[in-house]
Amino acid sequence: MAPTIAVVQPQPHRQPPSSAADEEVLRRRNEELERELKKSLEREDKMKQELQRTWERLRVAEEAEERLCTQLGELEAEAVDQARAYRARFLGLMDQLSAAQKLLQASSASLPNSQ
Structure with a gap:
């Protein structure tokens, strides 16, 4: 006796028809999404x-x-300008004070002492 080979063909997968309840669940889920x-x-x-x-x-x-x-x-530049002007004025006043002190010293040296 010769060996026999059995060939099994797969059955196509069939889903049972959807019920109205399943369709309603899907419809609600779709609306929710x-x-x-x-x-x-x-x-x-x-x-x-x-x-x-x-x-x-x-x-x-x-x-x-x-x-x-x-x-x-702009404010920094203005502050620098003001500082320079202040310094120049300060130096000018110092020069005037120094000259005045020299004049006072010269005039007091030339005055005779009266005692």
Whole structure:
């Protein structure tokens, strides 16, 4: 007797027809997912708007910083000019005082002592 080989062909996988209850569950789940997607998109839009507002505030702050730095530089230059003018005035007054002291010393040396 010759050996025999049995060939088994796979049966196609068949799902039983969906019941109305299963369809209702899927429909509700789909609606729930659509609501969640809508909320997610709304949150995304809000975040984009907030990011845009934050970006604008940052731009305004940077411009303000630049203006303040410019003003600070101008004030520093003005302070240096005032310090130089003050020093020149101070040195001029010191020269006048020194000259006045020399005149006083010269005039007191030329006056006779009356005692």
